[in-house]
Amino acid sequence: MSAVAVWAEVSEGRFKKSTLEALTAARTWADALGLPVWAVVIGKEVPQNTSQVLAEYGADKVIRILHPELAEFIPAAYARAMAAFLAAHKVPYAVLSQTYNGRAMAPMLSVWADGALLSGIVQVPEKESAGFRARRIAYSNKAIEWVYTDHLPLIVTMRANAIIPARAPRPSVSEEDFAFTPSAEDLRARPVGVEKVATDKIPLTEAEIVVSGGRGLKGPENWGIIEELAQVLGAATACSKPVADVGWRPHHEHVGQTGIQISPNLYIAIGISGAIQHLAGVASSKNIVVINNDPEAPFFKVADYGIVADAFEVVPRLIEAIKKYKAEHTH
Amino acid sequence: MKILCCISHVPDTTTRIQFSADGTQLDRTGVTFIVNPYDDFVLARAAELKEKNPSGVHVTVLCVGKNGASSTDNVDSNLRKALALGLDEAVRIDALPVDGYFVANQIAAYAEKQGFDLLFFGKESIDYNGSQVPGMVAALLNLPYISYATSIEIAGQKAVLTREITGGKERIESPLPLVLSAQKGLAEWRIPNVRGIMQAKTKPLHVLPPVEVTPRVQTLRHELPPAKGPFKKIDPDKIEELVQELANKGLI
Ligand SMILES: Cc1cc2nc3c(=O)[nH]c(=O)nc-3n(C[C@H](O)[C@H](O)[C@H](O)COP(=O)(O)OP(=O)(O)OC[C@H]3O[C@@H](n4cnc5c(N)ncnc54)[C@H](O)[C@@H]3O)c2cc1C
Numbered sequence: 001m002s003a004v005a006v007w008a009e010v011s012e013g014r015f016k017k018s019t020l021e022a023l024t025a026a027r028t029w030a031d032a033l034g035l036p037v038w039a040v041v042i043g044k045e046v047p048q049n050t051s052q053v054l055a056e057y058g059a060d061k062v063i064r065i066l067h068p069e070l071a072e073f074i075p076a077a078y079a080r081a082m083a084a085f086l087a088a089h090k091v092p093y094a095v096l097s098q099t100y101n102g103r104a105m106a107p108m109l110s111v112w113a114d115g116a117l118l119s120g121i122v123q124v125p126e127k128e129s130a131g132f133r134a135r136r137i138a139y140s141n142k143a144i145e146w147v148y149t150d151h152l153p154l155i156v157t158m159r160a161n162a163i164i165p166a167r168a169p170r171p172s173v174s175e176e177d178f179a180f181t182p183s184a185e186d187l188r189a190r191p192v193g194v195e196k197v198a199t200d201k202i203p204l205t206e207a208e209i210v211v212s213g214g215r216g217l218k219g220p221e222n223w224g225i226i227e228e229l230a231q232v233l234g235a236a237t238a239c240s241k242p243v244a245d246v247g248w249r250p251h252h253e254h255v256g257q258t259g260i261q262i263s264p265n266l267y268i269a270i271g272i273s274g275a276i277q278h279l280a281g282v283a284s285s286k287n288i289v290v291i292n293n294d295p296e297a298p299f300f301k302v303a304d305y306g307i308v309a310d311a312f313e314v315v316p317r318l319i320e321a322i323k324k325y326k327a328e329h330t331h
Numbered sequence: 332m333k334i335l336c337c338i339s340h341v342p343d344t345t346t347r348i349q350f351s352a353d354g355t356q357l358d359r360t361g362v363t364f365i366v367n368p369y370d371d372f373v374l375a376r377a378a379e380l381k382e383k384n385p386s387g388v389h390v391t392v393l394c395v396g397k398n399g400a401s402s403t404d405n406v407d408s409n410l411r412k413a414l415a416l417g418l419d420e421a422v423r424i425d426a427l428p429v430d431g432y433f434v435a436n437q438i439a440a441y442a443e444k445q446g447f448d449l450l451f452f453g454k455e456s457i458d459y460n461g462s463q464v465p466g467m468v469a470a471l472l473n474l475p476y477i478s479y480a481t482s483i484e485i486a487g488q489k490a491v492l493t494r495e496i497t498g499g500k501e502r503i504e505s506p507l508p509l510v511l512s513a514q515k516g517l518a519e520w521r522i523p524n525v526r527g528i529m530q531a532k533t534k535p536l537h538v539l540p541p542v543e544v545t546p547r548v549q550t551l552r553h554e555l556p557p558a559k560g561p562f563k564k565i566d567p568d569k570i571e572e573l574v575q576e577l578a579n580k581g582l583i
Contacts, residue, residue, distance in 0.1 A: 011497060075466065075476050098462075100496050103455075104478035107431070107466025116547035117431065119461040133551055138459050139357075142348040145459070146551040189475035189505035192491075196499040203498040209582065233583065251516060252495070257344050257457060258368050258515055266582045276345050280457070284556075287582060289573065304560055305576060309567035317567075321574045322583060329578070 003061075004030040004093040007082060008039040008054055009101060014047050017206055018097040020057050020165035025158045026095040027058030027168050029124040036060035038091070040178075042081050044071035051173050058168035062175045069182050072191045073101050077182040079108035085178050086113050086153055098157040099205070106157045116151035122162040125154070140257060140280035160205055161263045161286075197252060204253065207236035209266045212255065212282070214240040216271020216292065216311060220248035225315040226270065232322050238262070240272050256281035270311050274299025291315065332485070334377050334390045335447040337438055337464070338370040338413060339428070339456040340406045354552030363403040366413060369453025373511070375518035376483065377451060378416040390418040393441065395434045395541075397427055407536060414531035415523030421534065426541035430548040431463030438464070439471035440542040449490075450510045454479050462512065469510035477503055481516035 006026035009019045023039065030037045039059035041050060044066060051062050065081045082105070086094060094109070096102040098120050110117035118125065118134050125132035131150025137159065138145040204210065211230040213223060223237075230237045237253060244254035255262055257280035267285035272278060274290070274297055282288070283302055290303040293310050300306045307314055342348065342357070343365045349358040366374070374392070381388045392413040396406040410421040424441065428434045442450060450472075452465035462478070469476035477483075479495040485507070492503045495514050523531070565573045577583045 016497075075478065076469070079470070100479055100494075103462040104466060104476065107435075107463045108470040108476065110432070110463075111435075111467050111470035117461075117463055117467075118548060119431075119463055120459075128551075136459070137556075138553065139342065139348045140344050140457055141556065143350070144554045144556055146554070147548050148551045149548045151547040185473065189477050189503050189509065191501050192504050193502040194496070194499055195493075195502070201498075205497060254515070261460065266577065280344050287577075287580065289577075300562070302559060303562060305563050305565055305573055307565045307567050307570075307573070314567045314570065317570050318573070321570045325571075325574045325578060325583060 003036045003038045003089075003091055004033065004095065005038045005040055005086060005091045006059070006095040007102070007105070008041045008059075009097065009099060010041060010043055010047055015053055017165060018099050018102075018160055021160070021163045022095050022097040022158055023054065023057040023059060024165045024168070025124050025163050029093065029095065032124070032127070033093075035093075038063055040065060040082060040085060042070055042078050044068055051175055055170045055173035056167055057165060058170065059173060060170055062173060063178050064175065065178045065180050067181055069187055074187055074189060074191070075101070075104035075108055076189065077186040079105045079112060080182060080186050081180045082109050083112035084180050088178070092152045092154065094153065094155045096155070096157045098159050102157050106155055110155045113153050113155065115153035115155050116149040117155050117157075118147055118149065119157045120159045121147075121156055122159050125156060137284055141283035159263070161208070161265070197250065202234070202236040204236045204238055204255070204260055204262060207262070208264050209233045209235035209268075210238050210262060210264045210285070211235045211268045211270070212238035212240070212272060213243065213249070213270050214272030215242050217243075222312070223249070225312070225319070229268070229315060229319050232319055232326070235268075240278055269299055270315060272299060273297050274302065332380070332384075332388050332449070333445065333447045334380065334388065334449045334451060335442055335445070336370070336373050336377050336390060336392045336413070336418070336451045338374070338392060338394050338409070339367040339453070339458075340364050340394055340396045340409055341367045341456050341458045344457060350553045354554065355550055357553075359399050359404050360401070364399070364405070364409065366409050367453050367456045369455060369457075369513055371520050372513040372515060372517040373451035373453060374413050374416055374418070375521045376513070377418060378521055379518055380485070381417055391420050391422060391445075391447075392418055393422040393424070393438065395424040395426060395428045395437045397425060410536060411531045411534075412523065414534045415527040416521050417527055419534065421536040423536065423538050424541050425538050429546040431461055431467060432548065433544050433546040435464045435467030435471060436544040437541050438468050441539065442468070443472060448507045450474070450508065452510070452512045454512045454514050465510055465512040472510070475505045475509045477505060477509060478512045479514040480511045481514050483511060483517065
């Protein structure tokens with residue numbers, strides 16, 4: 001029997017939002033094709049409540065590929081495991097999310113599965129003549145490209161934040177183990193340690209709201225208002241390139257063409273001019289608020305909301321207004 | 332040690348993007364093409380390794396592409412710019428880069444016979460951001476693959492790397508040969524000096540025919556992104572309006 005397989009990525013012992021997005025994409029695609037969804041968990045063990053969580057988001061079957069050597073993510077080993085599973089069950093469709101690990105694994109998987117790869121798509125593939133078409137973002141947010149393939153198996157990666165995870169509970173879910181042992185060759189590039197940055201913070205790539213500061217903030221000592229605004233909104237913090245270059249903020253906060261590309265639901269740019277290279281990383285955000293004291297700042301051209309004002313004056317008042325709103329509306 | 336740097340030829344971020352009437356192709360007139368910015372990181376790292384050991388390190392720069400009609404759309408001149416950083420030779424595989432699978436197969440077919448120790452790529456190219464080619468090359472050649480690398484140090488036949496992951500960094504050890512895709516941090520960008528530019532003019536640039544590969548993905552057409560919703564200017568003295576707007580959209 002045929003199915004849509006989805007790689008249920010486990011990160012720090014749980015399924016993150018990106019995994020639920022991939023599941024929702026797989027469910028939507030499978031419904032259109034009249035197929036079940038098989039969620040594939042690869043690792044040393046499965047997280048608690050795996051079947052409940054995956055079934056809640058539309059999985060009909062949970063496939064466990066477990067082996068001690070798969071404790072840590074190694075792209076070659078994980079890609080081989082997934083390719084072996086797709087081949088053994090002749091699964092023609094697979095969905096991954098375009099996380100760091102999804103991006104590392106998908107191209108290897110596509111080669112070993114002898115498949116086609118559509119990467120970073122923003123919508124589930126649609127039937128078109130003998131194959132499928134899908135949309136993705138191209139040329140630094142300046143265009144949308146429609147891609148087509150009729151090659152199977154078809155592997156797709158979903159761009160982060162393109163799809164909203166939706167509950168689609170299944171009445172019952174079955175579980176199955178798939179036996180796989182990685183070869184020594186697949187384990188050559190070995191992780192030997194992890195360095196976490198401030199784990200209490202929301203990772204930029206996953207954040208739904210991002211508060212970002214630029215050179216207009218004048219110095220690292222002024223980031224208190226950015227941090228506080230982020231905190232009241234439950235947002236991640238980001239910055240422009242020159243801010244990271246001079247060390248006011250850590251490099252992992254740098255967004256733009258040469259930094260991280262993000263598309264949160266809300267991006268608040270404070271004291272950032274909106275240079276094209278900066279926009280390349282953020283222009284696909286669904287809502288953009290710009291705060292800048294220069295009415296001519298190019299950022300206003302792509303903004304949904306703009307405030308022409310001194311950041312030091314207006315941001316503290318914005319923080320107070322949000323706090324007030326939240327106090328009045330949470331019960 | 333032999334290093335291969337694969338670079339892609341992409342429209343400069345600042346240029347206006349337009350398409351042919353049927354939307355299938357980029358209208359290249361007046362577009363300036365540059366070396367993909369992430370590839371600049373690997374060129375810089377290769378140049379550092381070469382500088383440390385000029386006689387023991389050989390660096391080849393490769394691009395799959397056809398020279399365009401205008402002087403600002405010339406793959407060869409971008410390859411020479413790369414060579415100007417002190418690298419040794421260039422290879423252009425004379426074919427349009429139709430899809431990631433096609434390009435990866437061209438690179439793998441070339442690299443297979445060459446015995447490279449390090450195959451360097453940028454983490455993605457800024458035209459389609461697919462991150463496809465490096466991983467596909469690694470799979471085709473069955474080599475270890477480290478994506479989003481922010482550093483690499485080599486000791487004998489082993490490398491120690493760091494890789495960016497969600498919320499942090501990971502240290503990785505791998506034997507050579509390996510395939511790496513670079514994230515910012517791998518090296519500081521370099522600008523070639525006059526001497527490098529002069530020397531690059533006479534360095535070897537081989538133009539090779541492509542191997543036969545059937546692409547698997549095709550572009551149907553391009554569209555311009557949907558027009559932005561209406562812009563709303565908020566009076567700084569009525570900041571509550573912004574809060575209400577965001578709340579109406581479920582963002583607060
Ligand atoms: C190849 C290349 C790649 C690049 N990649 C990136 C990238 O990935 N990301 C990136 O961000 N940049 C990138 N850049 C740099 C980019 O071109 C801009 O220089 C940079 O984004 C500007 O940063 P900024 O907006 O913080 O600073 P500025 O351009 O200096 O803007 C500061 C803004 O703050 C405003 N301001 C000043 N005081 C206040 C105040 N009190 N209140 C409110 N507003 C105030 C000013 O009006 C101004 O608009 C790249 C450049 C190149 C050439």
